[in-house]
Amino acid sequence: ELADAIGEFADANRAVEALFKDKHIMITAGPTREEIDPVRYISNHSSGKMGFAIAAVAQQLGAKVTLIAGPVSLPTPPNVIRKDINSAQDMLNAVHETIATQDIFIACAAVADYKVNKISAQKLKKQSQNITLTLSQNPDILSSVAFLEKPPFTVGFAAETQHVESYARAKLEKKKLNMIAANDVSNSTLGFNSDRNALIVLTSSSTQHLAPNNKSLLAMELMKLVHKEYSRS
């Protein structure tokens, strides 16, 4: 019986290891930085930990992983192709270089919605008491993939501080995503900068709560859900 159990465990493990065998998965991670001048920039609190954990897990599950990373100080997971970028525009370019060959796209990066209209070539000097910075919308990388004629299976992320599930469902529908993973970043013990996270994973027909966990285990839970939905699609 013990031998049977071990055999079953080994089989299950091999099955899990092969979940994404030979699949190409692209993952974006971390923040983007939008330059104001050579010294200053606008960014956000994304640490890249969730995206890097997903990349590591996807690779362990047999996938060929491309990780497009914003400025973070994290080591590259083993056997993952990593491309480092700064701005949202850079990320868009890097994504579309190889998106045509991807089976699955997981947009975990916290991409800046806006960029600075006129980047100053020189450091801006302190001037008047008040100044205004004019910002214009960045390209929407997630939509640019989901709206391709033959899009990969596309998973978005939503980091919200309120109305988490309803905002995420609206994003899922508007951007024609296969799946979206939402988290509440108003809780500082989870999400940005934390090693732990909790997710609400939505598809057009389902809602699943993944309980608080360290980001590696959570990434494994998420990738099992991705596999289930991807197999059906």
Added chain:
Amino acid sequence: ELADAIGEFADANRAVEALFKDKHIMITAGPTREEIDPVRYISNHSSGKMGFAIAAVAQQLGAKVTLIAGPVSLPTPPNVIRKDINSAQDMLNAVHETIATQDIFIACAAVADYKVNKISAQKLKKQSQNITLTLSQNPDILSSVAFLEKPPFTVGFAAETQHVESYARAKLEKKKLNMIAANDVSNSTLGFNSDRNALIVLTSSSTQHLAPNNKSLLAMELMKLVHKEYSRS
């Protein structure tokens, strides 16, 4: 003769070690972050490496060092009191808590000149194609110290991308500093994020160039100049 040489070396070393014996030196380091909403912020490329190197050297030279640090990922130098802050306003508060007991103040931090007028309590949603961010001037920490009735010996930093020396001399005079150390951050092999730097050190009556060097050795050169000027003041 060898014994003499060793003796001389040891004497010189003891003399250097005691340069700032029992002096209180406060050093600011790193960037500040100015929040836009719970997720986004404005910051700059300062890594904190120069300020942390100065703190380590000052402590080695016998000083009691207080290091006020913006958000950086650097270990605290041995036997240095460290206070972590985020915004320029936080830094101002932390500086003035103990500035009255300081002999020397070295403002190495890249403090944001402007903060966001209205910090949003919730993550801002993507809206129109263009938005404007209204910024207002932050308190000037360096001036707030230099203009004290009994100011410590005050050293400023100037990170510039053009007119480095003239901008720095103007800042020295306008802010009534004892000394200013200027560097050209348009050279990406030196300055921000680099382990190396070069400085132009100005007083009201002198200009000295410290050649490119790693930040620890450069910090030692700078602190010798600070000691020379401080002893005269």
